[in-house]
Amino acid sequence: MSEDLVRGFPAFGAAGARGRFAKSWWGRAWLSAMEDTALDLRQLKAGRRYAAAGLVGPITVSPGRIAATVDDVDGGPFRTELRLAELSEVDWTRFLDRVASRAGHLAALLDRDMPPDLVAAADDAGVHLLPGIGDLDPECDCAGWELPCRHAAALSFQASWLLDADPFVLLLMRGKGEREIRDELESRTAPREDLVVEDRTPGELPDLAGFRPSGAPSIPSAPGMPAETFALLAANASAQARALLAGEPWPGRRQDTIRLASAFPAVASRLGEGPEFERAVAAWTHGGHAGLEVLDAPWTPPKAALAAARTALADVTDDEPVFDRNRCTAGEVQVRLDRRGRWHPYRREGGEWWPAGPPELDPGLLLG
Structure with missing residues (x-):
């Protein structure tokens, strides 16, 4: 497995944890996937305390898996991991095509941000990036039977802090490393040589400083179609144009x-x-x-x-x-x-x- 597909992160330690909550909306969504599945809230509370106390060791992230050893006040350390299904190549193609088609999405992701409309666009394409209820599969070699146990919960809390800083951690768990993602996005946005045309200097543009529209255009009715229908469609087209310019999903x-x-x-x-x-x-x-x-x-x-x-x-x-x-x-x-x-x-x-x-x-x- 290439170096780009295995990332290691040093332990947060008690001083680096401070019992904080996830700050990013996608970090909170990660935690919701765990919390909404849990049947024993006591394990979640214990896991938060363990995360804050720095009992989670160095974390390793690879496709479909995030793992660490977790100490316990009653023993350990225990080998703990969370599994998340990798995206198929078809799903990756759909997702990367969506990212590359929106300049705002592309810039945000490369700036280590994951705007909600990017995730919504992926959902519309049938690609679910963020885990839902039951998507996170915890495993631990402790004697506890709960899902998640307090050790897996502690790992999940600290994983949300990693996601806060870098959404590429989530994408790595979904199957692709940052270098491969950047290369594929670059190949989608690079200019095609067969589309390069001869450089031409445009003619002088007319002076539009004095132009003022006289008002809303008059839209006549058509057979079987009242004029207000066209007005509604025009308003919808305007709203969709604004949404596209803002990088919202189509x-x-x-x-x-x-x-x-x-x-x-x-x-x-x-x-x-x-x-x-x-x-x-x-x-x-x-x-x-x-x-x-x-x-x-x-x-x-x-x-x-x-x-x-x-x-x-x-x-x-x-x-x-x-x-x-x-x-x-x-x-x-x-x-x-x-x-x-x-x-x-x-x-x-x-x-x-x-x-x-x-x-x-x-x-x-x-x-x-």
Whole structure:
């Protein structure tokens, strides 16, 4: 394995830890993936104390794995690691293409920043960079049975500090080192020799200093299409242009059609029709991209997430919850878990399940 694919970090030590929390939003997302999976909060609290006390040794990061030895007040050291699935080559291609296509994303990543819209753009392409519930797989040779044990929790807390300083640590765990990522981004942004044209000096541009628009353009109606429809589309195009200039993600064609129908109900009937389209618009209205994803694509959450949901629902419904992958049905109500740990409510209408409101972290709030 090349040097670029194995990175070692010295131990923080008690003086370097100070019991701090993760500062970056992606560092906090890393911790949420661990905390939302844990069934024993006492292990998390002990892990935070161990991290602050500097009981975690030097940390090694490699594709799919972060490892260290962790001391314990009752023994040790224990060999501890966290595993995270590597991205496939197809996923890497999608992600790097997205980064290279947005100058703001490229500059941010090379400056060791990971803006939320970059991660959202990757999610839209089907590439989930940040771990979700159950994605972090802890292992430790201690006698504890908890997942995570206090040693794995301590390692996870200190890993979030590494991520604060350098998001390339996360990308390395996902399978590629910084040098390879930089080389691939450079190859995507380098000018193509076959596109180089002869240098030409442009003619003199007209003086626009005195130009003043007379007002908003007059948009006539067209057969079967009222003028206000064009006005709404023009407003949407303007909003999308501003979003692109700001480096925000551009949704796919189907998603954009659904988003447009949700944002401008007056033109929804001209963008699509039928119950399936209406359900998709309702899902986007309540939950955005994640709402549409749980409508379209069931997935299998970790057992710990389902166990926590079963406990939360036990006190608020007399119906026995029935779980089917990420969907839980209790009577005439169904909730669906997205990959960020939020539950989306559904109600049965005409024999079909329809999105019924915004998501909540606690599914009991949706059935209560």
